[in-house]
Structures are given as C-alpha cells and as structure tokens.
Amino acid sequence: MSLTPTDVAPGDRRMSAHIRPLLLALRPALTEADFDRFAVEAHAQGLTFTAAYDTHGHCVAVATHRVLATSRGRILFVDDLVTDATCRSAGIGTTLVAHLTERARAAGCVRVELDSGTTNLAAHRFYHARRMTVSALHFTLNVGTD
Template sequence: MSHTPTEAATTTGTARTEPTRAATTEQTGTAHAGPASAGSGPAATASTGSEPVGLTTTDVPPGDRRMSAHVRPLIRALRPALTDAEFDRFAAEAHAQGLVFTAVHDEHGHCLAVATHRVLATSRGRVLFVDDLVTDPARRSGGVGARLLAHLTERARAAHCHRVELDSGVTNQAAHRFYHARRMGVTALHFALDVTGD
C-alpha cells in the first residue's frame, strides 16, 4: 500500500519502529492491526492528550455507516483508481482476513485520518503491519498523522508485537522524512511481481 508523510504515506521500502518507540506515519502501503487483528487493546475510542486535542481514535467495522462516509473517501484519496464498489469489496474481504480500519475524528465528528492495519505472526517476530495511513489533505502537518501512528505503536505494544512495520513508495521522499523523524528505520526492500499480465 502507500503513504505520504505530510499525512499521507506511500511505501515500498520496509520501515519499522521498535515497540519502545512511538512512530508516526501518514500513509502506508501495508500494515496495521490491533491486538490480535485489531479489535482489542487500546483502540476503541481513546484520546491521548498531547498534540491535537479533542480527538478520538475508533475502529470502524464493515457495515458501520462511517466506513462509507468517512473511511472510504480518505482511502480513495490515497488510491484514486479504487471505485466505491471496489473499496466495499476490499473492506469486507480484508476485514475477514484480520485487517482493522482505525479512524481519527475531531470533536465535531469530522474524520481527519485513517489507518488500516493488522497483527501478523512472522518468522522475525510478531509485528503490527500498517497497510494504509492517510490524513485529510486539509488537516496535514497538524500532528494528526503523528497521533495516529503513536496510537498504532501503543496497540502494537499491547498486542505484544516486536515492531510496527509499513511500506512506503520509493519516490515518496516526504513520507520517508516523516518516518525517519519518528525513528523508523529502513530494514528491507519490498519486491513485487505483477502476475496479472500475459
């Protein structure tokens, strides 16, 4: 998936943050989860008290009106080629596979940022992988993306993960600066092979 650090991120080189470190990202390309697939842990509705105030962080399940009204528009802003119908199919299938959709709302109920993530058991340890992390373009550089990444970091700790990992497009230098500023390191290269052609 992809991200952009001005609070939207794109990815293609794997980044991670140690569980003892807070990280922030704006968009990602693969990663996000809560304790055991994102439903439990410090996720439901929490406001941390630093940076922007009056924010709530909530998991949004398929079928919730906020999925189409709030989550879908931001994910589609990140991935314009995705139609409404394709997003709905993706959300249902991915949620069944453990993907969690987490949204940040302000005190007026406006959705400011969204992350999709899941907890994965891997040979290199348990990780919280962020697939997408995107902030409303009108609210970028206001600390919302950082707040969401910090929330995901806390969820990773609660889920006994070793790291938060995500991908960011190789040309998305703004996102790279954002992640490096949150002490995330480039630890791998992400290779892809298109198998849909001839």
C-alpha cells in the same frame, strides 16, 4: 491534537462516509465499488480500519492495520496511513502513529512495520522524523492477466 481513534467495520455507515473517501484519496485507482469489496474481504482477513476523529467529530485520518505473526516476531503491519490533505502538519499523523504503537505493544508486537512507495518522499520524511528506519526493500511480481 486531541483525537479519538475508532475502529470501524464494514457495514458501519462510517466506512463509506468517512474511511472510504480518505482511502480513495490515497489509492485513486480504486473505485468506490472496489473499495467496498476490498473492505469486506480484508476485514475478514484481520484488517482493522481505524478512523481518527477530531473534537468536532470529523474524520481527519485513517489507518488500516493488522497483527501478523512472522519469523521476525509478532508485528503490527500498517497497510494504509492517510491524513486528510486539509489537516496535514497539525500533528494528526504523529498522534495516529503513537496510537498504533501503543496497540502494537498491547498486542505483544515487537515492531510496527509499513511499506511506503519509493516516490513518496514526504511520507519518508514523516516516517524518518518518527524514528522509523528503512529495514527492507519490498519486491513485487505481477501475476495477473492485466
């Protein structure tokens, strides 16, 4: 599949027209206003929003990612990876992961890392098929007033 990965910044009309709908499908608890606030704050913290466009100019997938210096080496951490539900199983996710892998190499990273919800078995199969391994458990502790 021929895709054109394009980085999109807050303020660009493609953020609300293309990226926001796909990320809201992945993160349904977010409102549009929540997403807009998140996008500005996270971008300021180094989050990159990469949209994958098909040959017709349709946004078919989105990855959000950042390069982090860690005690385990420099990594490209993928916060979100989502393909439009109507376009899945067409090689889009594979192509986007390959793009992220190349970006990681170019940035001097030793690994691409991401978290996946424990119940998202379809995503787990996808990641395993791309030779990704489960290397850690991610623990959380809520500290908010909710």
